[in-house]
Amino acid sequence: GVEATIDTVAIIMRRLVIQGILMESTQELRDFARACETYNLQPRIDRVYPFDEARIAYDYLESQKHIGKVVIQLRDS
Numbered sequence: 001g002v003e004a005t006i007d008t009v010a011i012i013m014r015r016l017v018i019q020g021i022l023m024e025s026t027q028e029l030r031d032f033a034r035a036c037e038t039y040n041l042q043p044r045i046d047r048v049y050p051f052d053e054a055r056i057a058y059d060y061l062e063s064q065k066h067i068g069k070v071v072i073q074l075r076d077s
Helices: 008-013 026-038 051-063
Strands: 045-050 069-073
Touching (some): 045 051
Parallel strands (some): 045 069
16 A cells, blocks of 8 residues: 555664655556566575574675575475
């Protein structure tokens, strides 16, 4: 949705940065997915952690030392 209640004091005190992407519609998301497939766009994955190391993954993400995505794998593929 477009409405949310957030604790702005906590954001300021922790010096958090909020970033996001805005998609106007489901069709726009489909178009984006199609473009990724057409041009073979792949996300940059920095590290993959097994589910039982999720806390370590979040700590690494919070350290802001990553370049790309930090992935928590839910199951073996």
